[in-house]
Amino acid sequence: MSKGIESIFKPYLQPKKAYEGGKGLPTDKGKKIYKLSSNENPIGQSPKAKLAIIKAIEKLDIYPDQTDIRLREALVKDFNNQLTEDQFICGNSGSELIDMILRAFIQEGDEVIYSNPCFLPYSVFSRWYGAQQVDVPLLEPDYRFDLDGICNAITDRTKIIFLTSPNNPTGSYIPKSILDAFFNSIPDNILVVYDEVYRHFADAEDYATALDYVKERRNIVGINSFSKTYGLAGQRIGYCYSTQKIAQYIRQIHKPFLLPITSIEAGIGALEDIAFIDKTVTTVLEGRNYLANAFQRLGIRFWPTQANFFLIDPPLPEFEFTDFLMEEGVMVRPVSQFGAPGKVRITIGDEEANKALVSALEKIKPRN
Incomplete structure (x- = not known):
């Protein structure tokens, strides 16, 4: 007797709550909405990337580059030749690269460690491959990574x-001295996936990227994205870098023609647009200081951040708070799904958006 197609479904792919990305802007055009919910670039996209996309449109009838070699060569230049092209892998967003890494290394029953609150794909994607998920929560009240616990x-x-620095959605980071000690404590058969997509906004003196550890031949992969600093969230471009041994291993499952021609050209153009990168970082850092002062003045609890967003404890229940702000034309994101119940994440916008946010916050009557 037939058992039905369900009999061959993988048990760890049975229906569960999936990752839900941030919502798009409402279609009602009668009111301006400031979208401060998805950590997008506050000033738009790189002009050089935009020009490169326009030029690439003339080539849409032919296949793109078979490999990502030209973008990797541009990344070598961006990293001041500290790495070689065979240490980079490009893909359709940082999320795609996380999936690729899990697919390359994880077999059913293997364990993956992550720390809530965190970017939900770490747990969702690892489940796809049958991993046993181990959550070592961040330490409250300041949301530090519990590296001893890990x-x-x-x-x-x-x-x-999985380590993330700065971390989404908390904005916290891992000081280099603590990270050094951690690497000296873990076995040499474990891969650290170090998500650093917000690295351009980190200005702490002891902030560290994966670069030094890759140069030391540590077992680490640095995950990056073109969605934040470069303003190319709609193009879905990401890259990672590691030692030659690890990168060459992962590249074995890299599909040919993976990146569209528009993404390849946009990525190369964005890396060259130093003026836009500098303006983006300046806008975020100035906005970060402005909003921190406003939160303090209004008595809103927030956590120090090294990213382009804040995690706050809203003065109203989270969904009441987000609904109120939406009525005021400001879109922010509740992050219970990320493992931070009751909290809200607010992206740092440009000057106009930040002022609109503060104006809306000033209208809230705090709960007793």
Whole structure:
């Protein structure tokens, strides 16, 4: 007797709540909405990237580059020749690269460690490959990574540890001295996936990217995106870098013609647009200071951030708060789904958007 197609479904792919990205802008054009919910670039997109896309449109009838070599060569230049082209892998967003890494390393029953609150795809994507998920929560009240707790959670089945600095949605980061000690404490058969997509906005003196650890031949992959600093969220471009051994291994499952020609050209153009990068970072850092002062003045609890967003404890219940702000023309994001119940994440906008946010906050009557 037939058992039905469900009999061959993987048990760990049974229906569960999936990752839901941030909502798009409402279609009602009668009112201006400031979208401060998805950590997008506050000033738009790189002009050089935009020009490169326009030129690439003339080539839409032919296949794009078979590999990502031209974009990787541009990344070598962007990293001041500290790495070689075979240490980079490009893909359709940072999320795509996280999926690719999990597919390359994880077998059913392997363990993956992550720390809530965090970017939800770490857990959702690892489930797709049958990983056992180990959550070592961030330490409250300041949302520090519990690196000692992570070390204690390691078993002989641990394959991947996710670290994010600055972390989404908390904005917290891992100081370099603490990261150094961590790498000296973990076994050499574990891969650290180090998500640094917000690195351009980190100005702490002891902030560290994955670069130094890659140069030391540590087992680490640095994940990056063109969605934030370069303003190319709609193009879905990401890249990662690692040691030659790890990068060459992952590249074995890199599909040919993976990146559209518009993405390749946009990425190359964006990397060259230093003026736009500098303006973006300046806008974010100035906005970060402005909003921090406003939150303090209004008595709104917030967490220090090294990213282009704030995590706050809203003065109203989270959904009441987000609905109120939407009525005032400001779109922000509740982050219970990220493991931070009751909290809200607010992207730093341009000067006009930030002032609109503060104006809306000033209208709220705090709960008793």
